[in-house]
Amino acid sequence: MLKFLCNITNKESRSCPLEHRFSKKQQAIADREQELLHIAHQLVEAEGYANLTMDKLTAASPYSKGTIYNHFSSKEDVITALCNAALRHEISLFKKAGLFKGSSREKALALHQAYFLSAKMQPILFNCVLTAKSPWVQEKSSSARITVQQELEKEVTQMVDQLLQQAIDANELQPKAGATVDLMAFANWAISFGGIALLSSASETYSVERLLGAHPFLYNLNCMLDGMNWLPLSTDWDYCQSWLRIEKEIFSAEQQQLASGLPPVLR
């Protein structure tokens, strides 16, 4: 049960028997943090976000309030910690996506699919990312946790940068005048984030409802990448096929999990 968040949330918490990077004590503390995050996740899952209070987290855990405040500086800090768990999950999928064999643009598609899947597989955690971006939460999170968040986002950015640079070097991406790698990386982030955030949070609104059946996320990507001049263009290549191939070759395990309808915690 616990393995889920242990793997995802905190690479620092993994045991490193050979290097002994952490003392037993530190390891125990890191494990406890995962345990607490796991309980927090369950609380939200069971009865919605309003059910996540420090009182209930305390009651549902074997620890005292003081100990919990030893881990998290505030309630908002718990949310940011869950957001960071989401980012680690995302990064793990990004790394899998990097294994896909195909053109540079297909590899970009694999990264976007990883992002999309991370949100779909862990909707609660992805909502924490959304929430953690709101100033109500940012203002009250510990600076340490915010720093980790920024580092994780930077890690994602660098993976995207690297792929963009490779594509340019391979002459498959021919940037327009004035388009830097930074700018193109941001554009990729914005279109993915925008699409997923709206699809996940506004699924009941009119302009999203009417999209049922279509695949808006892939359409957005095709436009964006075409406009960026990333070859081959979607008019010359069937990226719907590529999308399916990525699903099959890289994320079949994730697809199965989604099909079973249960997040890994509950299996």
Add this chain to the structure above:
Amino acid sequence: MLKFLCNITNKESRSCPLEHRFSKKQQAIADREQELLHIAHQLVEAEGYANLTMDKLTAASPYSKGTIYNHFSSKEDVITALCNAALRHEISLFKKAGLFKGSSREKALALHQAYFLSAKMQPILFNCVLTAKSPWVQEKSSSARITVQQELEKEVTQMVDQLLQQAIDANELQPKAGATVDLMAFANWAISFGGIALLSSASETYSVERLLGAHPFLYNLNCMLDGMNWLPLSTDWDYCQSWLRIEKEIFSAEQQQLASGLPPVLR
């Protein structure tokens, strides 16, 4: 002072002397709601989002708790109300944007600039839109307020739809196979929302920091609209010029406000 939110937040609250759509009583209630929202806005402005509590809202207003709960079903309902104020502000700028004379794609740019400006002019209100999208707030807002939110978003969507349809009819927008108006409207929303949300909430993160100086928002739009096949392409037309022309011809008042550095409330 009050005029600001009165104009923006609640078109139902405008006085309609000819039609007498609302009784004096109803008008008074609507006015009081604007007053309360204005105070809520000030509380956030003065000391951040954590400063917005029902207790403080009560203390800063001439009304009692019971009266305030007569307007808002919960604290979250206040946030959603502020989000709706943001949407009304956005719509008012959208309507101004509709007056711009130019190609259909330039008109689209004007709409995006309106969106961008609404976020920049009213950062607090735009953050409420972000926050209102998080499930913590959605879950606890009154269904009446959520309904209004959906209607406002629908209104925005319809303005975008209309422009897209005109562009198609004028043969300036030549949709790729499978691209419906719905799909293209969503793509426009996603790229704008994604860009603004990331720029406004993650301005301190690495991947956004490094963009300083460039104009990422316009780059994103150029890519997206090029990829959508909206003529003339950015390779054949200087949309940076168009952007500036829109600023000058349509939003000069807004530009001045921004330059003065003060939101209208404080002038």
Add this chain to the structure above:
DNA sequence: ACCTGAACACCGTTCAAGT
């Protein structure tokens, strides 16, 4: 019919005492 504010239940956070 609408407004009031005392009252209540719960929540976030702290810290003196304990191990």
Add this chain to the structure above:
DNA sequence: ACCTGAACACCGTTCAAGT
């Protein structure tokens, strides 16, 4: 050095009493 949980201040929400 770390953990505990009682204690406190504050917050969200309700509702009987008042107008």
